[in-house]
Amino acid sequence: MTPRSLDELLTEAEILQDTYDDEDTAASRRRIEYGVADTWWRSALLLESSAQQVKPWLQDGTPRVPAPLCAAQHEQAGRDLRDLSTLVIRDSRAADHIALLARSCRVEPASALIFACLLHLADREGAQFWWQFSAGAGSSTAALCLYLMHLQRGELRDAEHWATQAACLARLENHHTSSSDDWTSLVSRPPRQGNAHWYTPRTMIARTMAILHSGIAADTSVVDNPLNTAEPLCRSLAVAVQRLETKSDADYGTIPRASFELAARLEDCAASSP
Template identity: 45%
Template sequence: MRSETPMRTHQPRTLEEALDRARIREGSYTSAHREASRRRIADQLRELHWMKALTGPARGQRTPNQPLMLHERAGHDLRALCQGVIHDDEAARRIARFDTCRDPGGALAFACLLLLADYEEGAQFWLQYAAGGGQATGAVCLHLLHLHRGEWRDAKYWAEQITVLEEEPYQYAPVAHEVHTTLGPGSVTVHLDLPDDVAAVPEEAVRDAVDDLAVDTLDGQAIPQPSPDLAHQLQDLVAH
């Protein structure tokens, strides 16, 4: 019985030969395709540089942050910032008159209540409204929200907007905090310093107050609406 020797494919002997086999022949892609690929690769490299900056050692640290630690820290800072905002004396008044004046500062205070009640979609909508109205604190909250979710590109975008919005007049800055934004080639790093003595309203009580709000639907999203009654409830919550 004759046995047949299996065919062996020729293995590339050099790196150049391997690359030649993998090369896409001319005509398969246009110059527009190649340019789009270069842009995509450049964007990915910039994102990797930014992630390296985010997870590198913070000021005064010797060991780098791990992505999980970064995610957790962003969530912690976001809730602490929101607690500071709703404790501001102006917060309830701005929410109460939001129906008549559509004040971006009122949108910021309302969004912070929604975040503490875990209404993230509605909170994101009103934070974007606040940031669009020139409120840098709204951009800080959006940066932290996207960072907490692991949405690096959106977090980077709002980090860049913080620097722009800080130049806007009539800022409502209810929490005394410092944002140090480092702009480098392809990277933006935000260091947020919050006061250590921020009071806290129980989040269950905030959720109970928010649960009764009227809800509108916009582009398929449920968007809670602020009300004067909520402003009165906020005053009671902060007073206790």
């Protein structure tokens, strides 16, 4: 059944001028309210149907017992975003990137990515702006962060958009590193025969986390290097994030700016981490 149009609803609600009274008005209001509620309900059912079609793809297409969309998937996205952000800021060059961002008017994609992850982990506004900047400059990891952020919020259309962007950027990155022999390209290079799941969100997230974790282990000479994602920021670093100055933008709102203090605190926390 096709939802009725507004004109049809108004036609049914029409009351003759010479016969209407309070009871007729109440009845007319009830008919309109019922019609509007019916239209919204059918729209909600269509949205739920679309969400269920997207859901298997967002979960890498693997069969599993269906879970409530508003609980399991959103919570998993939040955990993944926190874990991914924690791995990003543990890079050995993270403090240098933040110092570069504080010093220069030229913003590098890696600097914007690390800064956005710091803001997210400190529950400070502005992470979305810097992730978008980094993704726009070619970072597939930033696009994955945006995918997870929107998925956590239940914004499935935006999540699907950034999943597509992450896949496109990952293809470009693999193309540029296909002739390299370093360990990152070997881990991230797609199989020669191709794989339908290679560029799905779950696969890209798992691969990105594995690459970042391997880099941390290589820098610290520790094979098993567990990360404390429950408390990823030391107190001095969290305080430094909250102290950041901001600037207002008509389109993007309040945007925090990196500082040399933040870079110093990030370096101190990295040096004191086990």
